[in-house]
Amino acid sequence: MTEEPYRWLEAIANRREYVGEQLKSGSPVLAASLPDGVILLGVGGGQSKVFELFDRHALAGLGHPADIEKIRQAAIDAAHIEAFTRAPEDVSLRRLVGFGLSPQLKTNFEQIFSAPFLVELLLAELGPEPAQDLFFRLHYDGSFQTQLGGAVLAASQPEPEAAGQKWLKDALQGITNRNEVAGILLQAWWCVSENKPLTDQIPAEAERKAGWREAVKGKVVEIGWLARQNARAARYQAQTISDLGL
Amino acid sequence: MSHSIPIAGDFLSLLAEHQLASARVDAASGPMVQTQATTVFAFHFAGGVLMAGDRRATAGNVIVTDRVEKIIEIDSTSLLAVAGVPATAFEMARVLQTSFEYYRRSQLQPLSLPARVRALARLLRDNLPMTLQGIGIVVPLFAGVDHAAAPPRPQIFFYDPLGAQFQAVGYAASGSGSGTIRSILSFQERYGQPLPSRMDLPEAVRFASRLLSTASEFDSATGGVNPATDTFATIKVLKADGVETVTEEQQKEILRG
Numbered sequence: 201m202t203e204e205p206y207r208w209l210e211a212i213a214n215r216r217e218y219v220g221e222q223l224k225s226g227s228p229v230l231a232a233s234l235p236d237g238v239i240l241l242g243v244g245g246g247q248s249k250v251f252e253l254f255d256r257h258a259l260a261g262l263g264h265p266a267d268i269e270k271i272r273q274a275a276i277d278a279a280h281i282e283a284f285t286r287a288p289e290d291v292s293l294r295r296l297v298g299f300g301l302s303p304q305l306k307t308n309f310e311q312i313f314s315a316p317f318l319v320e321l322l323l324a325e326l327g328p329e330p331a332q333d334l335f336f337r338l339h340y341d342g343s344f345q346t347q348l349g350g351a352v353l354a355a356s357q358p359e360p361e362a363a364g365q366k367w368l369k370d371a372l373q374g375i376t377n378r379n380e381v382a383g384i385l386l387q388a389w390w391c392v393s394e395n396k397p398l399t400d401q402i403p404a405e406a407e408r409k410a411g412w413r414e415a416v417k418g419k420v421v422e423i424g425w426l427a428r429q430n431a432r433a434a435r436y437q438a439q440t441i442s443d444l445g446l
Numbered sequence: 447m448s449h450s451i452p453i454a455g456d457f458l459s460l461l462a463e464h465q466l467a468s469a470r471v472d473a474a475s476g477p478m479v480q481t482q483a484t485t486v487f488a489f490h491f492a493g494g495v496l497m498a499g500d501r502r503a504t505a506g507n508v509i510v511t512d513r514v515e516k517i518i519e520i521d522s523t524s525l526l527a528v529a530g531v532p533a534t535a536f537e538m539a540r541v542l543q544t545s546f547e548y549y550r551r552s553q554l555q556p557l558s559l560p561a562r563v564r565a566l567a568r569l570l571r572d573n574l575p576m577t578l579q580g581i582g583i584v585v586p587l588f589a590g591v592d593h594a595a596a597p598p599r600p601q602i603f604f605y606d607p608l609g610a611q612f613q614a615v616g617y618a619a620s621g622s623g624s625g626t627i628r629s630i631l632s633f634q635e636r637y638g639q640p641l642p643s644r645m646d647l648p649e650a651v652r653f654a655s656r657l658l659s660t661a662s663e664f665d666s667a668t669g670g671v672n673p674a675t676d677t678f679a680t681i682k683v684l685k686a687d688g689v690e691t692v693t694e695e696q697q698k699e700i701l702r703g
Binding site: 247251252253254273276277280281283284285432434 | 457460461464466521522540541544547548551552554
């Protein structure tokens with residue numbers, strides 16, 4: 201079957217359909233750059249969505265827990281090997297994704313006799329200033345987009361993701377307080393999770409706030425914070441919504 | 447070629463899998479002059495554990511530098527004091543720093559204190575050929591927070607060159623000036639006023655500086671403390687909630703008072 205190019209294309213298309221179907225119910229993850237750091241946020245079961253990778257690097261993802269775990273371990277292994285053989289300052293998200301994770305995901309996706317990774321990922325690198333905060337939006341097939349600063353959303357479907365990203369850009373305009381930003385990210389999370397429109401017909405703010413509070417009952421809001429000003433090399437802190445007064 | 451599977455969270459086995467483990471020296475071809483770092487010590491004071499070291503490195507009768515940092519923060523709850531050959535000691539510190547952080551990040555929990563203490567013992571055992579040849583001997587001190595205790599409290603450990611580990615009750619010292627330090631600490635523990643364990647931070651810093659000054663009078667390989675020439679010790683404090691460095695400016699202020 202694989203000798204025939206058409207069959208191969210068909211198989212790849214089938215895989216995309218399969219992965220899309222498997223990821224459909226995935227809970228989105230979000231990140232935003234602030235003057236004093238980078239916040240990453242997801243809603244899951246605790247230590248299941250947002251993770252520390254290295255001193256200035258963090259990962260948030262949705263998908264199959266085993267696949268997120270494999271990617272997370274691979275990224276942590278690569279970062280620590282790099283830091284040990286060169287220096288911690290040499291660990292960069294560009295190299296981690298561009299030369300490590302992305303080619304692996306692409307290879308795995310195109311090898312049609314093995315199971316594809318069921319993941320959608322968002323990776324963050326804390327820069328010396330907000331404009332240099334680097335985000336990678338990495339997809340299950342190894343393709344990725346980069347963004348400097350701002351806010352990023354990773355969802356299972358491209359349309360709500362694009363709509364959420366656009367809404368976040370406007371909603372976070374001029375807001376620098378971490379607690380407020382986390383609240384807005386949770387509103388976006390609720391809208392995307394509940395398939396609410398993120399256009400002119402977006403639910404009112406009060407409804408969005410009540411919505412996310414209700415939706416996170418029995419779940420854990422996982423928040424990762426990469427602090428820009430910190431004496432220690434490891435900048436990551438795991439936080440809770442009560443830490444942020446939400 | 448077959449590769450062994452790394453042990454989950456074990457950075458050394460990951461290095462071995464990538465064939466990046468440190469090369470060992472198996473034979474010495476003749477006597478050589480080593481650079482050595484000398485006096486370090488740690489004691490319990492009212493605020494936790496104070497760990498201090500002089501800053502001199504020597505090779506034979508030559509002073510190589512008076513600016514060595516021998517007290518190293520391994521992670522937010524561990525301190526290492528190195529005495530012996532710096533090349534080996536600093537590499538051990540780097541391995542521990544990466545290993546502890548690697549474990550914490552990959553396994554989503556910090557390494558326990560007993561495991562951290564044994565990790566250093568393992569490095570010392572791995573260094574056995576160098577130790578036996580007398581060209582890479584390291585005799586470190588380690589301080590870590592015991593989170594299994596209620597409330598969590600810092601503990602001091604000392605080692606022999608082969609990797610045996612011992613918990614210190616009140617204090618530990620290592621290096622060529624440690625004999626003097628141990629004698630004074632022993633005296634102070636029995637008859638001192640105040641006892642080291644009851645000293646506050648300024649008292650403990652002043653005491654530590656005087657210990658090093660005294661040791662340097664009897665041991666040429668120990669750098670002393672001399673505010674007049676801006677020569678201070680490296681002093682770090684381990685508390686239940688983390689590590690603090692007592693900076694040169696703070697030491698100067700304390701010694702002036």
